Amino acid sequence: MATTGERFLIYGDLAALVEGAELLERHGEHFLLLDPAISNRKALSHALQSYNRWYTSSTTNNSSLARFEERFIFHPADILGEEPPTVIIGLSLAPIEHQLPHWQHIKEIAPDAQWIISTLAFTATAVSHALSTPAVIGFNGMPGWTVLGSVELTCALGCPVEVLKRTQELLASLGITTEHVEDRIGLVLPRILTMLINEAAFAVMERIASPADIDRAVKLGVNYPHGLLEWADRLGLERIVRILDALYEEYREPRYRACPLLRQYVRAQWTGVDRGKGFFTYQSAYNAATDSPA
Numbered sequence: 159m160a161t162t163g164e165r166f167l168i169y170g171d172l173a174a175l176v177e178g179a180e181l182l183e184r185h186g187e188h189f190l191l192l193d194p195a196i197s198n199r200k201a202l203s204h205a206l207q208s209y210n211r212w213y214t215s216s217t218t219n220n221s222s223l224a225r226f227e228e229r230f231i232f233h234p235a236d237i238l239g240e241e242p243p244t245v246i247i248g249l250s251l252a253p254i255e256h257q258l259p260h261w262q263h264i265k266e267i268a269p270d271a272q273w274i275i276s277t278l279a280f281t282a283t284a285v286s287h288a289l290s291t292p293a294v295i296g297f298n299g300m301p302g303w304t305v306l307g308s309v310e311l312t313c314a315l316g317c318p319v320e321v322l323k324r325t326q327e328l329l330a331s332l333g334i335t336t337e338h339v340e341d342r343i344g345l346v347l348p349r350i351l352t353m354l355i356n357e358a359a360f361a362v363m364e365r366i367a368s369p370a371d372i373d374r375a376v377k378l379g380v381n382y383p384h385g386l387l388e389w390a391d392r393l394g395l396e397r398i399v400r401i402l403d404a405l406y407e408e409y410r411e412p413r414y415r416a417c418p419l420l421r422q423y424v425r426a427q428w429t430g431v432d433r434g435k436g437f438f439t440y441q442s443a444y445n446a447a448t449d450s451p452a
Contacts (some may be wrong), residue, residue, distance in 0.1 A: 162331050165241055167264065169257075170249030170276075171195065172209050173301065173394075173432060178247060179226050181304040185332055190243065191229045194250075194260055202230055234263035242268035244330065248275035249299050251400045254288050265289060274325055276300075277312060278397070279404035280349050281341050286314030293317055293348045295325045297336075298345050303392050309334055313343040343408045344401055351389070352401045358386040359417035362437065369437040387437040391430035395423050 166189035168178040175191045182189045184254070196202050206223045231237060246264060250257055275285050275404070276299025286294040294314040310437050313322050326336050339346050358372050367375070373385020382389075390398055399416050406414035423436060424427065430436035 161188075162328060162346065164188070164245045164328065165243045166190070166220075166245045166246045167192060167237070167243035167268070167271075168249065169194075169264070170299075172205050174276075174299070176223065177301065178249060179229060181332060187332075189229060190231050191226065191239070192231050192234070192260070192380070194257075196230070197232055199227075199232075202227060204264065221359065226317060226352035231255070234267055236312060237264075237267050243271050244268070245272045245274065248285075249275070250276070251279050253395055254280055254284055258288050261289060272324060272328075276303075277341070278344060278402050281343055282312050282314040282317070286317070291364055293321045295321060296345070300348050300349055300351075302399070304334070307333075307335060307378060308312065309336055310339045310345045310347065311336045312339050312345060335447050343404050349405065350402060352398050352405070353413060355386050355390045355393075355398055356402055356417050356420065358412075359390070359420050359437075362416055363419040389438035391438055392441075393430070394432060395420055395429045395436055399424055402441065 162185075164187065166182055166187055168175050168182075168189060169192045172193050173197075175193055179189060179191060183210075193205070196205050210223055221270065233242070237243065243264075246268065248257070248261075252353075273289065273291070273294045274287070275282065275294060275296055277285065277296030282294045282296030285296070286292055292314055294313070294317060295314040298306075298310040311322065311325060322338065329336055340387065343349075344352065358376075361367060362369055366372075369385075373387050373416045376385050377383050384392070399420050402414055402416040403421075406416070415436055427433055428435045431440050433441050
């Protein structure tokens with residue numbers, strides 16, 4: 159199998175890391191994984207067990223995820239002594255100021271790396287300013303991005319066109335086509351989708367219809383692949399709220415005000431499939447949603 163020859167470092171939460179790792183593994187790429195919330199091997203083992211509980215069936219053991227354990231590092235300094243990464247893929251929705259210390263360490267170790275950052279709740283230009291480098295590409299890094307077939311790319315202001323071209327070619331080699339969009343919070347598809355999910359959440363809160371009936375109407379009426387609330391549960395309700403909050407902060411328009419019910423579910427940790435409960439209840443990961451509202 160022909161590979162890109164790049165050395166990848168994927169940065170983000172565990173679910174995002176596993177999705178990215180599976181993509182790179184399929185293509186035989188060299189990669190390391192970094193979740194800033196996991197500080198040691200014991201914590202990693204516990205996190206993988208918890209992940210496995212929600213994302214695999216009860217008949218599957220941890221071996222399906224254990225193959226990635228040796229790919230994890232616990233601090234950017236763990237890279238020292240090895241060849242530095244050439245491509246950084248950032249998949250965290252945490253505010254820039256929370257990610258910046260790790261980013262700065264990574265930049266010191268890999269000063270020439272290409273940065274490809276999920277910019278759902280901030281812009282590529284904001285990342286570029288924080289890192290003091292123009293060579294930053296933002297992309298639609300919502301869960302499922304590796305199987306969408308096409309993702310949106312955006313460039314920080316001042317980013318050389320060669321950097322965009324390199325990123326397009328790199329993703330094409332991984333089987334992903336790209337579309338170039340303006341550097342705006344939420345990009346295009348995530349922005350539209352979160353607004354639709356928000357409206358569906360208001361409909362539930364106002365008791366206009368049950369979650370199951372809302373999703374059935376959407377699938378039958380507009381032929382969406384998922385109901386909006388099922389889709390929200392798969393994406394994670396905390397991600398929906400984070401994107402909406404970033405859009406509201408940017409534009410100050412009422413249409414981006416997050417539904418109070420979404421916030422209440424996040425407070426209760428009813429964030430969707432990853433917790434077994436959101437708008438629907440799940441016995442195991444990616445089971446069909448029940449017909450009962452959460």
